[in-house]
Amino acid sequence: MTADGLLSPAVASGFVFGLGLIFSLGPQNLTLIRAGLTRSHPFAVASTGYVSEIALVTMGIGGFGTLLTHHPTLSGILQAVCAGFLAWSGARTLHKISRTSRTQVVTAHCKSRFQAIGSMLVVTWLNPLVWLEAMFLVGVLSFSYGSEEQAGFGAGFLAASAIKFYGWSLAGVSLSRCFDHPIYRKRMDAIAGVVLILAALVLAANIMV
Structure with missing residues (x-):
């Protein structure tokens, strides 16, 4: 990509859109923070998530995101599954806490590399919210720039994603x-x-509107 291409509106828009998702507190970002806090191979976890993000963005720009726009029923099902997954993740987290008494403390152990990477793969590939953001929205928004600048929008988004993945991991380590x-x-x-x-x-309320 040329210097002019790096300064194109498509790249800038993709980057700004990606920045807007950095502070969304979802299962993926929480996994990054926890990996840093417990020193559970944070760089490997961040790299696993980022490579997965590249794959999803490529699929979105390749046409899957546009396909969902022509099938609103499928899009609605995806959002409903996403809401269910988020609710399950939240309930599971709270249930884990409720199983311990107020005086009992659970010690956080450092996960093995395999366990840490596996956790990131689960909250990425089994999390419809990630599909909705990285594939559906990127695919739809990049489509508005035409085929020549779609790659630029994706590149800008992935540049911001790099900040998100490695930034949250480093924040966890520092804290x-x-x-x-x-x-x-x-x-x-x-x-x-x-x-x-x-x-x-x-998300469920938005589906019902």
């Missing part, structure tokens, strides 16, 4: 000492569980 006591991780899980359930409710 790991502040969260040394397991009770703080327990409180973070409580916040995460509530946020995930609220996100599911908001």
